[in-house]
Amino acid sequence: MPVIEVEHLHKRYGDKIAVDDVSFTVDQGEIFGVLGPNGAGKTTTVECVQGLRRADGGTVRVLGLDPVRDRTEVRQRVGAQLQESQLPDKLRVREALDLYRSFYRNRADIDGLLDDLGLAAQRDTAFHKLSGGQKQRLSVALALVGRPEIAILDELTTGLDPQGRRDTWDLVERIRDRGVTVVLVTHFMEEAERLCDRLAIIDTGRVVAIDTPAGLLSRVGTEHRVHFRPLDPVDDALLAALPEVTGVRRTGDEVTVTGPEQVLQTVLSALAERQVRYAGLRVEQPTLDDAFVSLTGRAARATTPPSTDERSS
Numbered sequence: 071m072p073v074i075e076v077e078h079l080h081k082r083y084g085d086k087i088a089v090d091d092v093s094f095t096v097d098q099g100e101i102f103g104v105l106g107p108n109g110a111g112k113t114t115t116v117e118c119v120q121g122l123r124r125a126d127g128g129t130v131r132v133l134g135l136d137p138v139r140d141r142t143e144v145r146q147r148v149g150a151q152l153q154e155s156q157l158p159d160k161l162r163v164r165e166a167l168d169l170y171r172s173f174y175r176n177r178a179d180i181d182g183l184l185d186d187l188g189l190a191a192q193r194d195t196a197f198h199k200l201s202g203g204q205k206q207r208l209s210v211a212l213a214l215v216g217r218p219e220i221a222i223l224d225e226l227t228t229g230l231d232p233q234g235r236r237d238t239w240d241l242v243e244r245i246r247d248r249g250v251t252v253v254l255v256t257h258f259m260e261e262a263e264r265l266c267d268r269l270a271i272i273d274t275g276r277v278v279a280i281d282t283p284a285g286l287l288s289r290v291g292t293e294h295r296v297h298f299r300p301l302d303p304v305d306d307a308l309l310a311a312l313p314e315v316t317g318v319r320r321t322g323d324e325v326t327v328t329g330p331e332q333v334l335q336t337v338l339s340a341l342a343e344r345q346v347r348y349a350g351l352r353v354e355q356p357t358l359d360d361a362f363v364s365l366t367g368r369a370a371r372a373t374t375p376p377s378t379d380e381r382s383s
């Protein structure tokens with residue numbers, strides 16, 4: 071059953087069309103990704119879903135409500151992450167949660183939330199003394215403090231280190247396991263692939279595809295690429311004649327063999343049979359990056375979240 075229905079959403083800022091024509095539905099209980107490069111219109115789209123912006127065209131329904139007309143009710147039932155700059159420096163974690171909790175009629179247990187988010191030890195820490203990851207987790211806690219039916223998480227892992235990112239992914243799955251529908255806005259392919267049940271790829275204000283990660287991958291084919299450096303002579307023609315192999319390429323001393331998933335086993339068996347030793351074995355499978363390139367005709371801006379040091383803001 072859809073909890074969010076967006077139809078032909080259109081939004082412009084002056085002459086700039088931010089969202090041209092976006093339609094999608096989000097089902098109850100899923101993690102739905104809104105994926106696309108910087109400036110694609112993702113944030114504008116979810117701001118219209120939250121009722122923070124009024125659409126210039128199209129319709130948005132959230133839990134059967136109009137997010138602009140029924141803003142008060144939608145705010146009670148949809149949790150959204152705060153921008154970190156919206157909290158005063160001196161406010162302590164526990165105080166922030168108490169304050170935001172008072173805005174809601176359904177109130178989460180704060181100690182449970184602090185435990186769940188790994189913030190129990192920081193309950194009396196002032197906001198400005200939190201690390202980037204802790205601030206990020208607090209913003210998620212604030213999105214959950216009103217026990218929402220839908221949580222909208224925008225660029226959740228930007229600025230987190232790899233461990234922080236993995237912890238946050240586990241957290242998103244736990245949120246979903248509690249029955250909360252999650253809308254995850256991201257421009258990181260790996261994050262979308264790992265977390266989302268379905269996702270909409272948005273580019274220049276338009277939806278270019280909506281599917282499961284596996285469905286998107288199947289659109290770009292299922293070819294695997296096996297790379298290795300033979301340490302003994304091996305004939306390309308011999309590799310090319312193996313069942314399932316669709317291509318053999320040599321780049322310097324590296325050989326790349328392509329084919330379906332089983333091609334790895336085929337190649338390894340053939341090399342073992344002929345006592346060909348090898349080094350540098352690696353296998354590449356199609357990724358959402360490949361799907362994005364194939365759907366939009368160009369590469370996404372980023373495939374891996376930058377570390378804190380690389381953060382621009």
Ligand SMILES: Nc1ncnc2c1ncn2[C@@H]1O[C@H](COP(=O)(O)OP(=O)(O)OP(=O)(O)O)[C@@H](O)[C@H]1O
Binds near residue numbers: 109110111
């Ligand atoms: N308040 C605004 N006034 C004018 N233009 C805006 C405003 N907000 C966004 N835009 C423009 O609208 C387009 C879509 O922006 P939006 O923030 O929705 O994209 P996004 O996909 O969320 O990007 P990012 O990943 O960088 O946050 C961009 O070209 C952006 O510059």
